[in-house]
Amino acid sequence: MIHIPKFAFAGFSDAKEKDNDVKFGGLPVGLPIEKWPVCKECEGPMTFLFQMKHHPTRLPLGKEGRVLYLFQCESEEGCSTWDAEDGCNKVLILEQEEWNNNPITELPDEDTLMLPDLAVTAWETKEETGQENWTHFGGTPIWIQSDEEVGENYQFAVQLDNGFRVKATDLSELPIGETSEYEGKKSYQLQVGEDEFVWISELGSNEYYCPFANFGDSGSGYVFINADSKSPSGKFIWQCY
Numbered sequence: 001m002i003h004i005p006k007f008a009f010a011g012f013s014d015a016k017e018k019d020n021d022v023k024f025g026g027l028p029v030g031l032p033i034e035k036w037p038v039c040k041e042c043e044g045p046m047t048f049l050f051q052m053k054h055h056p057t058r059l060p061l062g063k064e065g066r067v068l069y070l071f072q073c074e075s076e077e078g079c080s081t082w083d084a085e086d087g088c089n090k091v092l093i094l095e096q097e098e099w100n101n102n103p104i105t106e107l108p109d110e111d112t113l114m115l116p117d118l119a120v121t122a123w124e125t126k127e128e129t130g131q132e133n134w135t136h137f138g139g140t141p142i143w144i145q146s147d148e149e150v151g152e153n154y155q156f157a158v159q160l161d162n163g164f165r166v167k168a169t170d171l172s173e174l175p176i177g178e179t180s181e182y183e184g185k186k187s188y189q190l191q192v193g194e195d196e197f198v199w200i201s202e203l204g205s206n207e208y209y210c211p212f213a214n215f216g217d218s219g220s221g222y223v224f225i226n227a228d229s230k231s232p233s234g235k236f237i238w239q240c241y
């Protein structure tokens with residue numbers, strides 16, 4: 001079985017009811033600031049991608065209360081974020097007691113990119129059939145290049161695509177800048193954080209395509225987990241066309 005998250009823009013009407021154990025983009029929650037990972041190549045703080053608490057079927061981390069955080073460097077230096085061992089991405093798994101209640105209210109560095117702040121409002125669980133759900137928890141990876149493994153004891157856990165389908169019933173709530181139209185399809189400039197923008201585009205039925213992390217040319221990312229009871233760990237890679 002696979003588990004597919006349904007997204008809405010955090011902080012707006014569509015995200016009023018959400019799964020509080022998971023969040024994508026924006027700022028991480030519960031992470032002690034000193035654990036914010038730094039890129040080994042460019043030495044800048046990495047960008048936060050998502051976090052999620054242990055869930056017995058969607059994200060088994062081996063113990064109640066554990067939380068997984070995924071980061072990767074999004075600097076323009078072109079660091080080796082696709083590689084599991086180069087130190088340009090980071091999977092952190094914290095124990096419940098390592099959680100910190102002091103909220104992180106700003107990025108650790110003004111040059112660190114923030115991704116669109118997304119809430120998960122529902123999950124769809126279904127049989128794994130074909131390749132229609134690139135972003136999914138559990139099941140097996142949909143590879144773009146050849147199959148990869150990241151080491152013994154590591155099991156595939158999550159695939160993240162480079163952009164998501166996000167619900168926005170009332171676009172006028174969102175911080176929208178410019179609008180553009182191409183072949184009858186509208187795109188909107190969405191403000192992210194203080195001074196970043198991404199272009200979101202209409203998909204119909206009040207849904208928009210929202211670009212997310214940089215995984216190269218139309219790439220997809222893969223999280224692997226070693227859910228060891230004493231010292232859990234995770235690895236991340238991505239592939240692209």
Ligand SMILES: [Zn+2]
Nearest residue numbers: 039042073079
């Ligand atoms: Zn870097």
